[in-house]
Amino acid sequence: MPQVTLGVSALYHDAAAALMIDGQVIAAAQEERFSRLKHDPSLPVRAAQWCLDEAGLSAQDIDQLIFYEKPLRKFERILSTSIATFPRSALSFPRQMKAWLGDKLWTRNRLVEAFGVRPERVGFSDHHRSHAASAFYSGPFERAAVLVADGVGEWATTSLWRGGPAGLEPLGEVRWPHSLGLLYSAMTAFLGFAVNEGEYKVMGMAAWGTPRYREALDRVGRLLPDGGFALDLDHFSHHWHPTRAYTDRLVALLGPPRPPGAPFALLDPSASAAARAESQRHADLAASVQSWLEDALLHVIRHAHQRSGEANLCLAGGVALNAVANHRLALEGPFAQLFVQPAAGDAGGALGAAQWASFGVAGRPWSPSRFRPDLGPSLDEGRVADLVADLGFPCEALPHEDALLDRAAQDLLSGQVLGWVQGRAELGPRALGHRSILADPRGPDTALRVNTRVKLREPFRPFAPSIAEEQAALVQLPPAAAALGPYMTVACPASDRLREAAPAVVHVNGSTRPQLVSAADDPRYHGLLRRMGEATGLSALLNTSFNLKGEPLVGSATDALATLARCELDAVYIGPLRVGRPPARVLGG
């Protein structure tokens, strides 16, 4: 009988389900793609059902359902922190206790009820072990050190593991409330962005500034001689305040926080000098925290190298999605090779929980492989065609591969911005050519147009390129980051040629966050890039996630068409169909 394992992450943010059969990952998806609520934390009932449907199974066939963390250990941390921070935790205690006593403490029962499995089949990994497993067992190394860094799991905020044929061996951890992720999140909130959502924006904004607040930040986050770090907790309140992550002392140190939604005046020629100075201060703060994080991570991985004795490093946890930091780790760190899979956040925890149960506990044989993130749902072409017809969108069927790619390339070359929905959806936050918005990166105004008229988001945010593998020289990927090429998990300097020819995908500081696409991995997408290369000499496209600001990546055909209708996209390619902009009568209003 095949062994069916369902991994589940939920109840904090980015709920997901991942299905493995006899050690093979069959399907994985995030609940947000079904519910349309970004970072949806609720139990991933729809995602799990889709995974089972994909495999032709039902809930009765699940041999093990593995939750990605241990709720009782997490509750212990919350309760003891409330006690240790008495009386400052007065506001957070009732809120936390209500959430836990009324809901999260009964996770096993909720899982049994929601997924229809027997209680004795429900197991629990540890939060950081799930992350570590998702990085190591998805990676290309026989042996590696594994570093997990995020906000917090049960107790650990940073943990070190040694991965090898015998499994994952824990080597050490830094515990709550000292957390790299939470310092970065506190600064994210300080800069007026939503925590667990705006960290990318801080990273993007950092390129506009200089780290002139580094000295101040070195005082609130110290690097320790043991290879760890310590936060000065007088400046932070994540451990006792229910909603605010920093205290007035941080405000006294760094000046007033940026109001949410404040305009970014550095890109506005008509802005006043005062507004520009204020935006520059915000960018400098972002640059300072980015610089602090990079130095802290370098400090930590030097310890990891020494302690583990391994040559290669896998990184996981939300902090591992900091592509700018990953470049410095690859360039200046002691490891020969790095690997970061693109679902390094909590969604990947579902995958890791299932992998840990399969390989680490059941002892199934495992071998290094090339990770493919396209584990999610694909769209039924017949249903899509019906929907398009019913909604009255103009549509053209292009059943022949060459005709489809020629037409898409022609659209892009004429300056159109396209939605691109092909094959199975990606797991994790990165659109890697399956649920993407694409544009010709050569236009000087392309970035601004896609930001403000298509994505409806902040104008300072950068775009990343997809590049055909044979033109990898367009970017200066450090040798240690070679394994990150396919996943957009590292930012690196753009070549002079890319800077000159494709300004839309090069950030203000000359960096870019590439996805290198091979014909073997993704023949259709590679074919499109190749056509762009034939026409322009540059086998590259601007590739950004197919969503609007504040929304998850598109899941269904309706989501794709709704996005087309609500912004200035020119067309969407869904499988072999080219769907054009809808006539005004469809849009109403």
Place this chain on the structure above:
Amino acid sequence: MGALRRAWIGLTGQFAWRLRPAHMLRSFSRTEQGSALDMFAAVESTDRRDIRKKYFRHALDEWRHAGIFRERAREVAGPDAVESGREEAGMLVEHGIVGGRTLFERLGERDFLAFVFVAEADAVEQFGVYARHGLLDAGTEAALERILKDELFHVSYSKHELDRLSEAEGAAAARGAVRRIRWSRFKEGYLRLSRDIGHGMSSLWLLALYGLVLPPFRLFARLEAPGWQAPPTEARSAADALMSEA
């Protein structure tokens, strides 16, 4: 019942619009955003291909309305206002997928249409009361006027489609669906109120517990030290540890 409802809306509106206008506008924005999700889900789920376009247009309207309300809230509140996490979380509870199913899947097409009809008619009535009582500033009234035109279309098409769907069984079937939805909305409102009261009460109890029981333990409690620490020792086998929640 209708007069009572209008009086209640007028009375509560007096306080709400005077004391927390931005909060009101943000809550409308979230409701519209949630409705857009429900309508898009209906586009995917319905078997009646001739109604999809109406659902789709309705969803786009709701999404646009959410933007109008959000923008107005921002204008009313000023640039420094921050939306609380609790307000954000409120939307998660009421829309999208609940218990693995969308609103359309939970209700079925007839009751879904009845729900749309009742909810939209209630909204039109609510906006009307606010306008008649002069509770809105000029900017908000102008925003509502833009929205009201769409809402009237939503009321009329949903009623028309509900009647059309119920044609075979007669008008009583449509009336029955509307009654069921009115009752369930009343029940949900009551449950929401009870839940809010329960939350308030439990917060007080837990706060009392916090003040009375926790202080002695504070003497022994310490936050974890910074820096690297040894991983927790695990005496159990990996298989046993996997089955445990602790």
